[in-house]
Amino acid sequence: MTTGGSAEGTSELEVGGVPLRVRISGPADGVPVLLIHGIARSLEDWTEAQDLLAASGHRVISTDLPGFGFSRRGKERPGLPAFGRAMAALLEAAGVTRPAHVVGNSLGGGVAMTLAVDHPGTVVSLTLVNSIGFGSDQHVSLAPMAYAALAGLPGLEKTFRPKTSEAGIALMQANFFDPSFATPERLREAGRLAKQRDYQATFLGTAATLGAPIVGIRAGWRRALLARVRESGIPVLVIWGDADKILPPTHYEAARAELPDAQGHLFADTGHMPQIEKTAEFVDVVTEFIAKLEATR
Numbered sequence: 001m002t003t004g005g006s007a008e009g010t011s012e013l014e015v016g017g018v019p020l021r022v023r024i025s026g027p028a029d030g031v032p033v034l035l036i037h038g039i040a041r042s043l044e045d046w047t048e049a050q051d052l053l054a055a056s057g058h059r060v061i062s063t064d065l066p067g068f069g070f071s072r073r074g075k076e077r078p079g080l081p082a083f084g085r086a087m088a089a090l091l092e093a094a095g096v097t098r099p100a101h102v103v104g105n106s107l108g109g110g111v112a113m114t115l116a117v118d119h120p121g122t123v124v125s126l127t128l129v130n131s132i133g134f135g136s137d138q139h140v141s142l143a144p145m146a147y148a149a150l151a152g153l154p155g156l157e158k159t160f161r162p163k164t165s166e167a168g169i170a171l172m173q174a175n176f177f178d179p180s181f182a183t184p185e186r187l188r189e190a191g192r193l194a195k196q197r198d199y200q201a202t203f204l205g206t207a208a209t210l211g212a213p214i215v216g217i218r219a220g221w222r223r224a225l226l227a228r229v230r231e232s233g234i235p236v237l238v239i240w241g242d243a244d245k246i247l248p249p250t251h252y253e254a255a256r257a258e259l260p261d262a263q264g265h266l267f268a269d270t271g272h273m274p275q276i277e278k279t280a281e282f283v284d285v286v287t288e289f290i291a292k293l294e295a296t297r
Helices: 043-055 080-093 107-118 143-151 166-173 184-194 199-210 219-232 250-258 279-295
Strands: 010-015 018-025 031-036 058-063 100-105 123-129 236-241 263-267
Touching: 010 080, 018 043, 018 080, 031 043, 031 080, 031 107, 031 279, 043 058, 043 279, 058 080, 080 107, 100 107, 100 279, 107 123, 107 199, 107 219, 123 279, 166 184, 236 250, 236 279, 250 263, 263 279
Parallel strands: 031 058, 031 100, 100 123, 123 236, 236 263
Antiparallel strands: 010 018, 018 058
């Protein structure tokens, strides 16, 4: 089992006048793969998967979205369009000269789709991992606590103390089928992320553009974005965990219906982040998908 913790080999690239923390690994001439994390998360969610992808010959880039992780907030209002623009600029700053295979988890899936349709020619395939965009429901009992405690709202910021807080532990464990993946290292990392100076504004600003706790994720932007993805013809792989407590596996079925040409893989006994709980198997599925596409180019 992986334990988490800060990724080694990170650096900064200036994107839109703001430095973004990135980790780039693998051969310079390898097939480019961009990894995008979820809301309130960081590039550390990809550490082990990135290592395996790089070892198999891919040029792998992971990054903190502007305002999350340990990167400063961008100059634009946070949300899918701004994050998509930041990722397009990041690929350019990283010297990627050909379309990339983009892998996005949760919010990162929405960012990946936005990047693909708003910036034609930057993306050759999409891998959507427990992605937003396929339903309005979320874990009803957990969502309000997550929005309040994670955002550090006045009067509630002390609720989220990852070393000791029951709420913090519950929030972290909700990401996994196996609660032992909510390691002390990951809890400490979550605490550090929540103290980042731009975290609260970015979290609340992003959430406001997508939907709201209890009410759910709004349908308007989802329908429009998915229609554009279908029209683009970009190859898509949808990956899910069958025990996701954040975005339930009914969203996987919805994704297969909304994107009928997409390939799919449902991991058993897996939660919201298959790239952590089933790292080796996850990388095998993604690598096979990419290899088949590359063979036809």
